[in-house]
Amino acid sequence: MNEQPVEFAPLLVAAGITKSYGANVALAPTDFTVGAGEAVAVLGENGAGKSTLAKILTGATRPDGGTVSVAGHEVxxxxxxxxxxxxxxxxxxxxxxxxxxxxxxxxxLNRLPGRHGLTSRRAVVAAATALMERLGLWVDPRIPMARLGVSDQQIVEIVKALGRESRLLILDEPTAALTEDEAAQLYRLLGEQRSQGIGVVVVSHHLDQVRRFVDRVDVFRDGARVFSGPPAGPADLIAHMLGPGAEDAGSARRTARPGPSILEVVGWTTPGRSGLQDVSITVRQGEVVGLYGLRGSGTTALAEGLGGRRRDVSGTVTISGRSRPGITSPRAAIRAGIAYVPADRKRDGLVLAQPIRTATAMLVLGRIARWGLLSANAERAIASAYAGRFRLRHSSLDQPVGQLSGGNQQKVLLTSRLATDPRVLVAHEPTRGVDVGARREIHDALRALSDAGTAVLVVTSDVEEVVDVSDRVLVIRDGRIVGELIGDHITQDNAVHHAAA
Ligand SMILES: Nc1ncnc2c1ncn2[C@@H]1O[C@H](COP(=O)(O)OP(=O)(O)OP(=O)(O)O)[C@@H](O)[C@H]1O
Ligand SMILES: [Mg+2]
Known part of the structure; x- marks a missing residue:
């Protein structure tokens, strides 16, 4: 029995859109439409052209050709x-x-009349508070944006966009740093928008989440739309994304045989409401430990503390038997043998102007002969090995990192840390924005690293990830470790239950 597809009045019509960067075709002639009240998912591998399309629709990028119109008016x-x-x-x-x-x-921003004087500041806080309460999403309105973690920043962007009167909402990877619950709340809100006739476009690698919400799925591959139709099951969608011949090989949980403890965090406490309260964790050689918690639970403080990004931590940390009061700078973290993958790649992970080869190899090659042919060749050798392994979509290793798609930037960030062969790897949201294939590669790489003797701690808000990658899961809530899952007890239900109880 065939379900009759719902007809939507056309809202956005994009026709024959093309965009190239030099010889790199980001979008081949592409048509894309959204109806009033329709929700469309845009799917595809990293570098397929999804963000390019989104940016063209919003005028942030000028297309080489083609037209975009909204309700019959050309933009x-x-x-x-x-x-x-x-x-x-x-x-x-x-x-x-x-x-x-x-x-x-x-x-x-751009919505209140007048300047931000002392009197209007209170009005701004009140208006933002009212909006967040109405939407059921909350971030302290008085905090400067620079002090927020990525997931809070994401919430702010969502509130900002939903608070505007719009006819079409385009969300590019909106849930990449959100937990299941937050994503569910976002989709509820988007559902309300849709019922008011607003068109919604969601770009996402969380196939299962997004396909339940949308009326239609458009799949992009190598800059072309290769499928447009009703949301199929994840396996079919992955087949469309990867193209013919690709196979989806699942990976089984391994039986880790952990060795001696390498990383020991003892009694970590940080000030503040969402601070850590006497947190102690151990990661042994040969195991991947996952730390899972909701936004504001303390995951960020712990990850940043281990990366040397926080000075307000009390307690001790012992690495390979050597104890120290804390890790007070990024440099101290490196000296202690910790490689840190920050959640916010743009803020403290990558220099976007750097060539891919330098960004990948910088931490390995350190300060030796940074200039000259020798180091360029050494960089290239390291970078090209990783680029092959993670199927980095790039035109040249000399290309600046900033020209890569979001997921491909994330691959460079991660490999730059993997390449150092550290004693301890602390990876915060390691697969943020990467596609399903690359995500598996990255999880395999984390396991391989742990097999080779590195203590691996994955800090993530993604419950699917924590269940997939970990040999042992720690759940943090309100700044305390409230649960430990091992073996068959490592399930999404158990993790979510502990995190939210
Ligand atoms: N400013 C730029 N200069 C050069 N190439 C670019 C630039 N912006 C994008 N590209 C290229 O265009 C292609 C498509 O990138 P896009 O960001 O649209 O991918 P995407 O589908 O959003 O991927 P992801 O899932 O990783 O976010 C990529 O090959 C990318 O390297
Ligand atoms: Mg993108």
């Missing part, structure tokens, strides 16, 4: 103002906020 190409005027709102993959401003000011 001026490459004009963010005109797109906004036509009611198109984008939550970009690479969040763009003003770091000096507070959460409230960012949310209300």
């Amino acid at each position: 001026a190409p490459g004009s963010p103002r005109d797109s906004l005027h036509r009611g198109i709102a984008l939550i970009p993959q690479e969040l763009a906020y003003v770091p000096q401003l507070t959460v409230a000011e960012n949310i209300m």
Whole structure:
């Protein structure tokens, strides 16, 4: 029995869109439509052209050819103002906020009349508070944006976009740093928007989450739309994404035989409401430990503390038997043998202007002969091995990292840390924004590293990830470790239950 597809009145019509960067074709002639009240998922591997399409629809990128119209009116190409005027709102993959401003000011940016004087500041906080309460999403409105972690920043961007009067909402990887619950709340809100006739486009690698929500799925591969139709099962979607001949090989839980403890965190406490309260954890040689918790539970403080990004930690840390009071700088973390993969790759992970080869190999080659042919060749050798292994979509290893798609930037960040062959690897949201294939490669790489003797700690808000990758799961809530899962007890239900109880 065939279900009759719902007809939507056309809202956005993009026709014959093309975009190339040099010889690299980001979008082949592409058509894309969204109806009023329709929800469309845009899927595809890292580098398939999804963000390029999103940016063209919102005027952030000017296409080489083609037209975009909203409700019959053609939008001026490459004009963010005109797109906004036509009611198109984008939550970009690479969040763009003003770091000096507070959460409230960012949310209300360009919307309140008058200047931000002392009197209007209170009004700004009140308006932002009211909006967040209405949406059921909360971040302290008085905190400067620069102090927020990625998941809080993501929430702010969502609030900002939903608070605007728009006709079409485009969300590029909106749930990459959100937990299941937060993602569910976001989809509830988007559902309300949809029922008011607003079109919704979601770019996502969380296939299962997104396919339940949408009316239609468009799959992109190598800059072309290769499928457009009703949301099929994840296996079919993956087949469309990867193309003919690709196979989806699952990986089984291994039986880790952990050795001596390598990383011991003892009695970590940080000040503040969402601080850590006497947290102790151990990671042994040969095991991958996953740390899972909701936003504000303390996962960020712990990860950043181990990366040397926080000075307010009390307690001790012991690495391979050597004890120290804390890790007070990124450099101290490296000296202690910790490789740290930050959740926010743009803020403290990557230098976007650096060539791919330098960004990948920098930490390995250290300060030896940074200049000259020798080091360029050494960089290239290291980078090209990793680029092959993780199927990095790039045109040349000399290309700046900033030109890569979001997921491919994440691969460079991760490999730059893997390459150091550290004693301890602390990976915070290691697969943020990477596609399902690359995600598996990365999980395999983390296991291989642990097999080779590294203590691996994966800190993540992604419950699927923590269940897939970990030999042992620790759950943190309100700054305390509240659960430990091993063996068959490592399930999404158990992890979520402990985290939210
Ligand atoms: N400014 C740029 N300069 C050069 N190439 C670019 C630039 N922006 C994007 N590209 C290239 O265009 C292609 C498509 O990138 P896009 O960001 O659209 O991918 P995506 O589908 O969003 O991937 P992801 O899932 O990783 O976010 C990639 O090969 C990318 O390297
Ligand atoms: Mg993208």
